[in-house]
Amino acid sequence: MSKLRAAREVMHECFESNECVETGRDLVDDVIFSRVSKLKRLNFKGFYTVVLEENDDLVSVATMRVCDNRVAEMPLVATTFRHCRRGMCRVLVDELDKNQMKLGVEKLVLPSLPTTVETWTNNFGFCRMTDRAKLLQYTSLDFQGTIICQKLLR
Incomplete structure (x- = not known):
């Protein structure tokens, strides 16, 4: 099985299917496979799927896209249930942070469920974004x- 298909399975283990009304396609699939659309808000070109493996076993997955040279988004992050609570998401996010900093990215943003905001803020160095208007210039x-x-990357 390809890495992208395996990543898709991890995402579907952690997130409910979310079918796009306009296309009838699964949003997770569109992001993972970086599908292109003529509609700007449905264009997922430029997304990368990053995986963390342990002994050829896919453990954790994240999707990310650099919006410009300063801002990157990471809308989907998932760890398989059998590897939860082992710090694997921490390893993945730390590596992503390091690589984004090397590329000159200054800020990483992510949409968080209300139930996971505390995890992102207390354990991963994120804070709530108070001014969402700053993101309007990006898709x-x-x-x-x-x-x-x-999260400000330094």
Whole structure:
């Protein structure tokens, strides 16, 4: 099985299927496979899927896209249930942070479920983004009912 298909399975283990009304396609699939659309808000070109493996076993997955040279978004992050509570998401996010800093990215943003905001803020160095208007200049992926969190990379 390809890495992208395995990453898709991890995401579907952790997130409910979210079918796009306009296309009838699964949003997770569109992001993971970086599908292109003529509609700007449905264009997922430029997304990368990053995986963390342990002994050829896919452990944790994240999707990310650099919006410009300064801002990157990470809308989907998941760890398989059998590897939860082992710090694997921490390893993945730390590596992503290091690589984003090397590329000159200054800020990482992510949409968080209200139930996970505390985890992102207390354990991963994110804070709630108080001014969402700053993101309007970018086409970023957001979900209803989420709270946008940001992390300054230094």
